[in-house]
Amino acid sequence: MQDIRKARLLRTLAATAMIGAGSVATSGLVLMPNVAAAETFTNTVDLVKKVMPAVVTIEIKKKADDQEMAQMGLPEGFPYEFFSRRFGMPMPGDQNGQGQGQGQQAQRPEITGLGTGFIIEKNGYIVTNAHVVDGADTVKVTFSDGSTADAKVIGADKATDIALIKVDTKKDLTTVGFGDSDKAEVGEPVVAIGNPFGLGTSVSTGIVSALGRDLQSGPFDNYIQTDAAINKGNSGGPLFDDNGEVIGMNTAILSPTGGSVGIGFSVPSDTIKSVVADLQDDGSVKRGFLGVAIQPVSDDIAAALGLDKPEGVLVADVSDDTPAKKAGLKRGDIVVAVDGKPMKTPRDLTRAIGSDNPGSTVQLSLLRANKPLTVSVKLEERPTDKSAG
Incomplete structure (x- = not known):
């Protein structure tokens, strides 16, 4: 009988999520059981004891x-x-x-916002979401032992929703390290730590549900999806693998109500590492820019161009006075690889070019009139209003 009731509950929750799904949120409250996060792992207790001191609560104040x-x-x-x-x-x-x-x-009235962060350097550097500290007049960090410190925003990158803040400290702080998110696998266990609804530091567990999710929130979307419970206040908190390494930063949820239904999204650690390095350098992120409008290669386009199968990314237009124009790229070219790495979607190309520094030279493997061609392009700095490569 209990098994039958459990099966009915699971079907009800699944139907509720399907009916209302379609909105991405970073906040909300819903009083429903989190069935997806019920799984436990034998090393969770030891893992949490190890990493908890490096997880902090972030409180900001700003004008509405x-x-x-x-x-x-x-x-x-x-x-x-x-x-x-x-x-x-x-x-x-x-x-x-x-x-x-x-x-x-x-x-205007002063409002208070809460989020989470994690310490990456013992001298006080802390990573969180850009939306957590956006517009903040003051930033206060509360450590796991209850002590507090004022922080300043070193820099923020809205394109990836990553921010770097720093506290002044006279003692070495406990830190956490980054894992390799490129090696993350669907089904592996994860642990999320944050401050949901301002209740205090909380732990939830789950698995990697999917990789490479695109939420259409920006050109660099590449989220890790997890069923570990993520709610308002968890934003900026770490997602750990079973080695206690950060493989993601909890950022958003997909929910019919604004609360956790087991569909959360984390920025991959490989993205965080590269962005934080730039922010730590000068407070900003500079990205490579090619200067093309791009689109997928559909079956119809492949047939029209005489390709055996759809592959690569189609150059739909080349802007004047851009690196692409100077390198000789043409409308109708198909980019199949960048520095030897295959390009399967427009997002792949945007991310590959954006991850290189302005002034660097990349090798584009092209198909032009169904013939292979390699072109060297010296990238320039990406304008902030560009969403293509």
């Missing part, structure tokens, strides 16, 4: 933006100062309740 004001019931562009002066009414942020009739500027 228009979107956040709308969530409070005030429309975008609300004329705070006018209403304050005209009617003498107290406005958000007017702590004295006197209005702003004395020439003081009306203030």
